[in-house]
Amino acid sequence: MGLSIDEQKAVDRFRSEVVEPSMSKLVILDFYADWCGPCKALAPVLEKVAGEYADKGVELRKIDVDKEQFIAAQFQVQSIPTVYAMFQGQPVADLTNARSESQLKQTLDQILAQLPIEGGEVDGGAPQKDVSQFVEMAEQVLAEGDAERAAGIFGQVAEMAPDNAAAHSGLVRALVQAGHVEAAQAAMTSAEANPAVAADPALAQAKTALELAGNRVDDSELAELKSKAAGGDMDARYAYAEAAFAAGDRDGAADELLAMFEADREWNEGAAKSKLLQIFEAVGLEDAWVVATRRRLSRLLFG
Structure with missing residues (x-):
């Protein structure tokens, strides 16, 4: 992949410390620096809430932007603190503006109610399948031009909520935009096999994107x-x-x-x-x- 030895080591650390735990848990990812005053003020809040939510499937991981510059660059961190919620290797929410304990808890409750996380039920209720905020997030990422990342988010939403036509449509369009036309066609075939999705008008947009992609030449x-x-x-x-x-x-x-x-x-x-x-x-x-x-x-x- 053209990475230096140090960059590859950074990726390996990130994979073991953040990505792997996020496959089954919600990871709060805190980008900080020792010299950052707002980071020091936010840290106790993150630590307290993460501790209280540990039995709900939440873990806290911290990334020192000075020591892990390559990872911070991959997330396009422009200022600190920057805080994301990570699930299955992908950011699912930006928690940066949740600076108070109550704001952070409210946001985590909303996220946990929508993700299939063991222990992630809120107040004893079953996890909900309202994934609209994640669909909106993926659409925003796609609009910003990061089709690969958008496809990853749409794909995860489609797995969590297989009857969500907007997620399937977004996955097809993101794959097309990323140049993965065969994968987009496979995703469309899968979506059309689901009766709850096939007749949804949201799929028409994806079909149009696939049709236009058929004109690709070398x-x-x-x-x-x-x-x-x-x-x-x-x-x-x-x-x-x-x-x-x-x-x-x-x-x-x-x-x-x-x-x-x-x-x-x-x-x-x-x-x-x-x-x-x-x-x-x-x-x-x-x-x-x-x-x-x-x-x-x-x-x-x-x-």
């Missing part, structure tokens, strides 16, 4: 399509836009389709606009890139 073919599109032929431009999006070049695809629409909005019964709308659906209407690109289309429509 780099040489993409370059050839781009060269042909430069000649102005509308069919060639359309083919290039499809291939560019499938290759992950959303901007290139949108620029081409918007330019086509501006040149001849009625071409092929409005195909350029229709393809843009299909792309918007595949990416997600709340995605920041989609919102910005829709504004560009609106200016052409109503400008």
Whole structure:
């Protein structure tokens, strides 16, 4: 993986001290430094609450950002203290703003009620399957461009709540965005085999993403399509836009389709606009890139 010896040792420590315990427990992961005043103020709160919640499946692990700079960098820690809740090797919640004992307990109660953690039941009740906050977290991660991590979160949510169509849809879209089209197709097949998921409208977005991914070509073919599109032929431009999006070049695809629409909005019964709308659906209407690109289309429509 191209890691140095020290980096590999750091990864091994993190795996044994954090990832492995998180496979069956909820790990509170505290990024701190000895010189950090707010870290020292928060530490007793984390330790007290983690101790009280130990029988509910909670453990505390601390990462010194000065000694474990490589691990802190992987989590993109920008300030300290930074605190995450980890489950099965993935962050499932950001606990940084839960600075008081009551805030931390309330947040942990919500998380434990939604995860299949042994001893993780709250007030004697059965664990709940309302995983909406984790779906929202994964959608945010996907919107920020980290498709690999989003796929990991969506996958875990789908395992916890197999009838949650939004999680299955998100998993397919994240895998597509990460370039794992075959895995995305397998995830779609699995989702469609579940009657509770197959008919859900949320799966339509994932199907659109898979359909668009089917236009993927290799780099040489993409370059050839781009060269042909430069000649102005509308069919060639359309083919290039499809291939560019499938290759992950959303901007290139949108620029081409918007330019086509501006040149001849009625071409092929409005195909350029229709393809843009299909792309918007595949990416997600709340995605920041989609919102910005829709504004560009609106200016052409109503400008």
